[in-house]
Amino acid sequence: ATTYDVVIVGGGSGGIACAASLLKRRADLSIAIIEPADVHYYQPGWTMVGAGVFDPQITRRTMAKVMPRKAHWIRQAASAFQPDSNSVTLDDGTAIAYRALVVAPGLKLDWKAIPGLAETLGRNGVTSNYRYDLAPYTHELVRKLARGRALFTQPPMPIKCAGAPQKAMYLSCHDWEKRRLLGGIGVEFHSAGPALFGVADYVPALTAYIERYGIDFQPGSKLVGVDGDARIARFEQGDGDVIERPFDMLHAVPPQVAPDFVRSSPIADDSGFVAVDPATLRHPTWPNLFALGDVIAASNAKTAAAARKQAPVVAVNVLAALDGKAPAAAYDGYGSCPLTVERGRIVLAEFGYGGKLLPSFPTWLLDGRKPTRLAWFLKDRMLPPIYWHGMLKGREWLAGPRPIGMAPNGMAR
Numbered sequence: 001a002t003t004y005d006v007v008i009v010g011g012g013s014g015g016i017a018c019a020a021s022l023l024k025r026r027a028d029l030s031i032a033i034i035e036p037a038d039v040h041y042y043q044p045g046w047t048m049v050g051a052g053v054f055d056p057q058i059t060r061r062t063m064a065k066v067m068p069r070k071a072h073w074i075r076q077a078a079s080a081f082q083p084d085s086n087s088v089t090l091d092d093g094t095a096i097a098y099r100a101l102v103v104a105p106g107l108k109l110d111w112k113a114i115p116g117l118a119e120t121l122g123r124n125g126v127t128s129n130y131r132y133d134l135a136p137y138t139h140e141l142v143r144k145l146a147r148g149r150a151l152f153t154q155p156p157m158p159i160k161c162a163g164a165p166q167k168a169m170y171l172s173c174h175d176w177e178k179r180r181l182l183g184g185i186g187v188e189f190h191s192a193g194p195a196l197f198g199v200a201d202y203v204p205a206l207t208a209y210i211e212r213y214g215i216d217f218q219p220g221s222k223l224v225g226v227d228g229d230a231r232i233a234r235f236e237q238g239d240g241d242v243i244e245r246p247f248d249m250l251h252a253v254p255p256q257v258a259p260d261f262v263r264s265s266p267i268a269d270d271s272g273f274v275a276v277d278p279a280t281l282r283h284p285t286w287p288n289l290f291a292l293g294d295v296i297a298a299s300n301a302k303t304a305a306a307a308r309k310q311a312p313v314v315a316v317n318v319l320a321a322l323d324g325k326a327p328a329a330a331y332d333g334y335g336s337c338p339l340t341v342e343r344g345r346i347v348l349a350e351f352g353y354g355g356k357l358l359p360s361f362p363t364w365l366l367d368g369r370k371p372t373r374l375a376w377f378l379k380d381r382m383l384p385p386i387y388w389h390g391m392l393k394g395r396e397w398l399a400g401p402r403p404i405g406m407a408p409n410g411m412a413r
């Protein structure tokens, strides 16, 4: 049987970007990508679909189209890891052998953890931008609602794109505001967490929008049940009490957990996500095993922007591992969350490990702590082509990997 130089589990944002980056660096590598899906999604676009800005079609491509030409696509799901014998088992029981493994199957949206939610999604005014097929329904509900109550929910961390639950809310509110309907619509934001956003520098700008739109922000309020037919949502409060809120529209974001086959494997840590060194993204036990994207047990913001920076780091370190050398590149925890506070303006959160601000632009050009038109332009016009033609093709002009021991400006420390 073939032993691939590199096997990659998952052909999403992280897996494809890493494969492209590896092949850019070493064209003759044998790479297999294990990926069961026929479609690859640009999920960051779903916020824009939910607001009626993007056509859903621009957020999807066939998997065949994004697979690097030189990679071998195994069209199945991985189901188990045998890191001691350097192999991955597929759904049909086949074992695939590797010299180095990259784990990137994303996370699991746990819709079923909220009783009643899955049954009513797409009906009874219940929607979520976290699914391709439902994001257009968000826009439909916003267009149709003239008065009543709209609830937006956020589950406990970690979730992918921590800002996305409120992005949907701000864009909906802005739509109602422009059509002079907002006064008749009671908007509530129920978040399981204590603060509007995990990095304090961005909270003042967001708070200003909470006030402008008259949103009732309920921290420590966790969605625990939905009765779609009765249009009632249940929230557990900090003190354990459960309250009921009737709604006309509910934008729900599901709890997010590690995929089952990862959680039950030896490569997961206690959280269920893949254990990695936060800088090198290498597993602490198996030196030829790496992971990136939403599946890693690191404290960075789970975003495609993070995967964009992680992909070349993993590529460099995988090649070092294949050559019997120590990891040579480090990830600083960069993640980015463009908070769409109104149609036309964005608060561009960019930060690394420990909440350290890591802006891509000088403050005089773009201050991410304030809503700017330039950041909207980036999200609306620049980021989709950067994703499809830059990140997924291994073109790294915006995200070259940083060698270990180097400061971000490339100077030795």
Ligand code: FAD
Residues within 6 Å of the ligand: 009, 010, 011, 012, 013, 014, 015, 034, 035, 036, 037, 040, 042, 043, 044, 045, 046, 047, 076, 077, 078, 079, 104, 105, 106, 107, 129, 130, 131, 160, 161, 164, 259, 261, 292, 293, 294, 295, 302, 303, 304, 305, 306, 307, 336, 337, 338
């Ligand atoms: P994914 O891109 O989800 O890919 C995982 C892949 O693994 C999938 O193709 C899946 O089919 C495959 N897979 C699953 N199970 C298996 C298996 N058993 N075997 C093999 N393959 C498997 N990020 C930003 O940077 N900016 C944003 O503004 C932003 N907004 C977002 C808004 C929404 C509504 C959502 C949902 C996400 C948003 N994100 C944003 C987050 C971003 O989409 C993710 O962080 C990113 O896609 C993570 O990449 P990944 O490769 O880890 O996972």
